[in-house]
Every structure is written in C-alpha cells, then in structure tokens.
Amino acid sequence: MSKILVVDPDKCTGCQICSMICSLTHWKECSPAKSNVRVFAIRESGIDLPVVCMHCEDPPCMVCPLNAISKDPLNGAVILDQKKCVGCKLCRTVCPLGAIGVDTDNGKMLKCDLCEGIEGGPQCVKWCPTKAIDYVSAGVPTLAWSRWKQALLKAKEQTGPSLSRQPRPQPKGEADGAF
Amino acid sequence: MLLATVIFTLARAAGKTAIAAVLGSKKLKAIAVRGTKGAKIAQPEEFMKACWELRERAKNDPLYEGHSLDGTPWWVSDNFMKAPQYQVPGVERLLSVNINKYSAKNLACFGCALHCSHHQVVTGGKYSGTAGEGVEGNSVIWGGFEPRIYNPSFVIKYHVLCNKLGLNLDHPGVAIAWAMELYELGVITKKDTDGIELSWGNEEAFLEMVQKIAYKEGFGEVLDGFPLRAAEKIGKPEAWITATHGKGLYWLHNDSGVTTSLVWTLGRHVSTRGVDHLKASPGTSSYILGADTLRNEGQKRYGDPEVLLDPWPQSIDRIDRQARFVYDKENLMYLCDMTGICKFWSETCMFVEGVHLSDFARLLSTATGLNYTSNDLVEAAERTNAIQRAYNAREGIRRVDDYPHAFRWLKERGQPWPGLGAQPPNLPTDLATYDMILDAYYKYRGCDVNTGIPTKQTLERLGLEDVAKDLMKRGIVEVANEGGNK
Numbered sequence: 113m114s115k116i117l118v119v120d121p122d123k124c125t126g127c128q129i130c131s132m133i134c135s136l137t138h139w140k141e142c143s144p145a146k147s148n149v150r151v152f153a154i155r156e157s158g159i160d161l162p163v164v165c166m167h168c169e170d171p172p173c174m175v176c177p178l179n180a181i182s183k184d185p186l187n188g189a190v191i192l193d194q195k196k197c198v199g200c201k202l203c204r205t206v207c208p209l210g211a212i213g214v215d216t217d218n219g220k221m222l223k224c225d226l227c228e229g230i231e232g233g234p235q236c237v238k239w240c241p242t243k244a245i246d247y248v249s250a251g252v253p254t255l256a257w258s259r260w261k262q263a264l265l266k267a268k269e270q271t272g273p274s275l276s277r278q279p280r281p282q283p284k285g286e287a288d289g290a291f
Numbered sequence: 292m293l294l295a296t297v298i299f300t301l302a303r304a305a306g307k308t309a310i311a312a313v314l315g316s317k318k319l320k321a322i323a324v325r326g327t328k329g330a331k332i333a334q335p336e337e338f339m340k341a342c343w344e345l346r347e348r349a350k351n352d353p354l355y356e357g358h359s360l361d362g363t364p365w366w367v368s369d370n371f372m373k374a375p376q377y378q379v380p381g382v383e384r385l386l387s388v389n390i391n392k393y394s395a396k397n398l399a400c401f402g403c404a405l406h407c408s409h410h411q412v413v414t415g416g417k418y419s420g421t422a423g424e425g426v427e428g429n430s431v432i433w434g435g436f437e438p439r440i441y442n443p444s445f446v447i448k449y450h451v452l453c454n455k456l457g458l459n460l461d462h463p464g465v466a467i468a469w470a471m472e473l474y475e476l477g478v479i480t481k482k483d484t485d486g487i488e489l490s491w492g493n494e495e496a497f498l499e500m501v502q503k504i505a506y507k508e509g510f511g512e513v514l515d516g517f518p519l520r521a522a523e524k525i526g527k528p529e530a531w532i533t534a535t536h537g538k539g540l541y542w543l544h545n546d547s548g549v550t551t552s553l554v555w556t557l558g559r560h561v562s563t564r565g566v567d568h569l570k571a572s573p574g575t576s577s578y579i580l581g582a583d584t585l586r587n588e589g590q591k592r593y594g595d596p597e598v599l600l601d602p603w604p605q606s607i608d609r610i611d612r613q614a615r616f617v618y619d620k621e622n623l624m625y626l627c628d629m630t631g632i633c634k635f636w637s638e639t640c641m642f643v644e645g646v647h648l649s650d651f652a653r654l655l656s657t658a659t660g661l662n663y664t665s666n667d668l669v670e671a672a673e674r675t676n677a678i679q680r681a682y683n684a685r686e687g688i689r690r691v692d693d694y695p696h697a698f699r700w701l702k703e704r705g706q707p708w709p710g711l712g713a714q715p716p717n718l719p720t721d722l723a724t725y726d727m728i729l730d731a732y733y734k735y736r737g738c739d740v741n742t743g744i745p746t747k748q749t750l751e752r753l754g755l756e757d758v759a760k761d762l763m764k765r766g767i768v769e770v771a772n773e774g775g776n777k
Contacts, residue, residue, distance in 0.1 A: 125406035
C-alpha cells in the first residue's frame with residue numbers, strides 16, 4: 113500500500129464535482145446517484161462530508177458470498193466486479209463508512225476502484241477544486257499537518273500579520289461609482 | 292406578498308419579481324425533488340476536456356482569485372463604497388475582508404469550482420448565534436449601505452433572516468431605507484410607522500420592520516408594495532420623488548437611474564423584467580478591470596480601444612459600439628439563464644477569461660451531440676429577448692419604460708426630476724445621448740425605434756410567427772410598423 117485517499121471536510125465546499133466526474137468517468141453520464149463518492153451535507157451547520165471508500169487493509173466488504181470483491185495487491189485498491197455481483201447488499205451492510213452505493217439502473221453495487229486503468233489516477237482528486245479529497249503517500253501525515261498548520265497560523269494571526277489570509281489586491285477602478 | 296421568493300437549498304432564491312407570489316396565489320407551498328437518474332453526455336471525453344480547459348483558463352482572469360475567496364462582496368460592495376454618497380465614517384466596516392472575518396468556510400453551489408459562497412457564523416455581540424450561507428454583495432448594499440447601518444454582523448443577521456422568512460433580500464432593505472429617508476424628512480411620522488422610530492442606522496427598527504413586511508402587518512403592508520404601490524399609499528409628493536423605479540421595479544431608493552456610465556444606464560433599463568443588473572450588467576468590466584485590459588478588449592472586440600472606457604460618449608460611432616456591447620452582454624446573460632451556466636463563470640463577470648460565446652457552443656455541442664454554433668446561440672438569445680419584449684408590449688410596456696427614472700420623469704412631466712436628500716453629484720442629465728444609444732440598441736434588437744416593440748420581420752425571422760400574429764390581432768405590431776415608417 114503506497115498511496116491513500118485523504119478526505120478533509122474542512123476544505124470541502126459541497127460542490128459535488130467529485131460525484132459528477134466519478135459518474136462521468138465510469139458511466140459517461142452526470143449522475144451523483146451513480147457516483148462512488150457521495151457528499152453528505154448539513155447546510156444549516158455548514159458541514160459537507162465527502163464519503164469515499166478508504167480501501168481498508170482488512171476490508172469487511174470482502175465478506176461477499178460470490179467473491180465479487182477483491183483487493184489489488186499492487187495499489188491496495190478494493191475492487192468490485194459488477195459481473196459477479198448479484199446485488200445482495202451484504203457489503204453495503206457491513207461497510208463501516210457507508211461507502212458502497214447501489215446502481216439505480218441495475219440494482220447492483222457501486223464502489224470506488226481508484227479509477228483503475230484511467231490515466232491520471234483518481235479523477236475526484238484531480239478535479240477537486242480545494243483538494244478536499246487527496247491521494248497521497250501513506251507515510252505523509254497530511255490531515256494532521258494541515259490542521260496543525262491552521263492552528264499555528266490562527267495563533268499567529270492574533271499576535272502578528274496574517275499569513276493565511278493575505279489582503280486581496282484592490283481592483284484598479286477607472287470609472288469609480290459606476291453604479 | 293410582493294417580495295416572496297422561491298427559496299431552494301436554504302439560501303438560494305429566485306427572487307426580485309415576486310415569482311413566489313404567483314405560486315402562492317395558486318396555493319402551491321413547495322416542490323420537493325429528488326433525483327436518482329443521471330444526464331447522459333454525448334461526448335464525455337471532449338466534454339470533460341472542455342470543462343477542464345475552461346476551468347483552468349478562468350484562473351487567469353483578474354476577477355478569479357478575489358471572487359473565489361471573498362465572493363461578490365469583494366467586487367460589488369467594495370466598489371460600491373467608492374461612490375461619492377458613501378464617503379462617510381464607519382463605512383469601511385462593510386469591506387469584504389471585514390464581512391469574511393465571520394466566514395467559517397467557503398461553500399459552492401452544485402457542480403461549481405468557484406465556491407464563492409461562505410458559511411458565516413456570528414459568535415459574539417448582539418447577533419451571536421446567527422449562522423447561514425451566502426452573504427452577497429447585494430446583502431451588503433441593501434442591508435448595509437442603503438439603511439446606513441455599517442455593521443458586518445448585522446448584514447449577516449439580515450441576510451439569514453430574509454432567507455428564513457423567504458424574502459427577496461434586496462426588497463426589504465431598499466423599502467425600509469426609503470421609509471427611513473421619508474421619516475427623516477418628516478414626510479411620515481411614528482403615527483404612520485406603527486410607533487417604530489425609523490431613523491437612519493436604527494438596527495432594531497429595521498429588523499422589526501422586516502418581520503412586519505413578511506407578515507404584512509401595519510406599515511409592513513405599505514412597504515411590501517414598494518415602489519409604486521407604497522408611494523400611492525403614502526400619497527405625498529416626496530414619496531413619489533424618492534420611490535424611483537424602472538418598469539415598476541426598484542433599484543436604490545432615491546436613485547435617478549442615471550449613472551456615470553452610459554452602458555450601465557442602458558443595460559439596467561432595457562432589462563425586460565424591470566431595472567435590473569441580471570439581464571445585461573455591462574458595468575462590471577468598467578469598474579473592476581484596469582484601463583490597459585479594457586483598451587485591449589475594446590480593440591479586440593469592437594475595433595475601438597476606448598469603447599469600454601468612455602463613460603458617456605458623444606460620437607455616434609462609439610455610441611453605436613456601446614449599444615452593441617450591451618446587446619452582446621445581454622445575449623450572454625440569456626444564454627447563462629438558458630444553459631444553467633453561472634453568470635459568474637461567464638464573460639458577464641469574468642470578462643477576459645470567463646466562458647465566452649464560442650465556449651457555450653463547445654460545451655453544448657459536446658454535451659448534447661448536436662452541432663451548435665455561436666450564431667445559433669445568438670439567435671436563441673434574440674428569440675428569448677423578442678418573446679419577452681413581445682409579452683411586455685402586450686401588457687403595455689413602451690419605449691418610455693426603457694428610460695431611467697429621471698429621464699422618464701422629464702419626458703412625462705416636462706420638468707427635471709427634483710430628487711431629494713443625498714444625491715450623487717454631477718450625474719449626466721443628457722437625455723439626447725441616451726435617446727441615441729436607445730435607438731442604436733433597438734436597431735440591434737430589431738425593434739421599432741419609436742415604441743421598442745419587436746417588429747413583425749424580427750419576430751418572423753426568429754420563428755415566432757404565432758407571437759407576431761397575436762400582436763397583430765391586438766393591433767400592437769401594426770401600430771409599431773406604421774410608427775417605424777414615419
């Protein structure tokens with residue numbers, strides 16, 4: 113296992129581009145319902161949480177009675193073979209993250225395959241505007257590091273000039289008061 | 292209620308023209324939609340490539356970074372406060388950086404990489420506990436500048452309250468500010484306002500009034516009808532002077548409608564739904580971009596480097612080019628509305644590197660598999676405008692309704708619009724130039740110059756024969772054509 117997916121809900125804006133691009137890549141259609149990434153939002157509280165398969169080391173979903181789910185020894189991806197799947201939904205029941213969906217067209221299961229065979233790796237990572245979903249080396253403590261950095265910068269903000277939020281360049285207005 | 296809006300996703304609204312009042316009159320409370328199917332894309336690879344390229348290109352636009360991080364307050368309200376009437380102490384508290392101090396995180400609408408919206412949380416002070424999405428430049432204008440309340444947490448409170456009550460957030464702000472102006476002038480008193488002291492900057496009175504408007508209680512019912520019905524109810528000359536409008540829709544109260552920029556004045560007032568920035572909005576380019584960029588773009592698009600810089604031109608050629616500019620911008624706005632592409636992504640906002648007309652054609656062609664050209668899209672936009680203008684014509688809207696308030700006043704009453712209170716100084720009063728650009732605009736739109744109604748030929752060229760027939764049956768189009776021949 114060399115690289116892992118990392119999700120940071122603080123960075124997620126809830127735009128759902130990940131779901132759109134996932135379904136577009138896999139099924140040639142824009143359909144969040146058929147995506148392997150689902151974004152759960154509680155807009156009243158400003159919470160957006162992308163849920164994606166974490167490709168567990170010991171995947172509970174491999175309980176599959178028809179052995180439709182297997183683990184790729186090279187990149188650690190847990191792959192579901194829809195040809196073998198009968199749609200019993202056992203994998204969905206046991207998944208601790210709720211990362212397995214149902215194909216609304218044929219009733220079989222849907223699951224992230226780390227964009228196997230697609231150039232550029234996981235497309236949700238490539239397209240995410242804020243890097244709320246990232247695909248990084250397993251040894252890099254990204255999430256912890258970004259949280260620590262935020263905390264440090266916030267502390268610095270109270271004592272000195274802010275690094276996190278540089279003042280934006282002011283527009284160079286020629287015709288002031290155009291309203 | 293005349294300012295009811297259709298709210299969706301908690302904080303986004305179809306507002307301004309009281310469309311929800313129409314739904315309400317049909318006893319329709321809400322529509323719940325949940326989708327389980329997708330939209331098939333005809334050429335997915337090409338479509339994804341087009342989306343990716345447009346997204347990366349837009350990052351080079353001068354507006355991208357500021358808009359993406361701080362949203363519309365950055366380029367709307369930060370520029371708004373440069374206007375001469377807002378040079379007052381405390382106004383800097385409404386700068387976007389001060390408003391976004393309350394921002395917990397950026398939010399995006401569905402499928403948008405620009406994420407210009409914010410989740411704002413107020414933790415402390417009078418409005419502690421207020422939280423909600425999406426304070427826009429307009430919330431700052433109508434909940435800050437207009438009632439002269441220079442308090443960023445109040446702006447958030449006002450914005451969230453409007454969303455909760457289902458109000459169009461522009462309307463209560465401008466109506467209450469208008470009442471405040473009348474109150475300060477002594478035209479209305481506490482007796483009219485149900486005992487509320489509507490003085491400038493009074494936050495409590497303002498919030499109470501918003502509630503009253505929402506529930507149509509007492510003076511709230513009067514303000515619900517701003518501008519024309521409210522002025523009628525108050526019935527005093529000062530009320531008529533300050534309740535300014537275009538086609539019955541408000542902009543800022545006590546605003547003559549004329550600005551320092553001719554294109555902006557025209558763009559606002561030829562809007563088919565009443566004075567509005569969402570149908571043409573040519574102003575963005577003139578007050579955000581630097582002079583060099585505007586010269587380049589002017590030369591590239593219209594062969595005249597000064598066309599986008601000249602605020603109030605006098606030469607007929609340049610006036611014609613500016614009319615063309617408004618026409619182009621308006622077409623783009625119609626295309627945004629038709630395709631569902633955000634106006635902020637398009638050239639409307641990101642003038643230099645946003646989605647241009649040819650990009651609309653590319654996106655539509657790859658997504659649908661039909662071969663759209665730029666000309667097809669312009670024709671579709673023209674058709675939209677023609678049918679809206681034809682509808683307006685049927686309801687009695689004519690050339691005089693495309694005038695700014697002050698010019699209309701002059702035309703109808705034969706004397707200049709007096710204005711009251713704080714007026715922006717040195718505004719043009721040049722009706723002749725406005726008439727010239729309006730004529731040029733009507734020619735581009737294929738409208739009769741005397742009435743502003745689409746001609747029979749225009750309607751037939753756009754495939755709207757049935758509309759032409761209907762207007763002829765009512766005697767509207769023939770009148771227009773006769774007028775055109777004189």
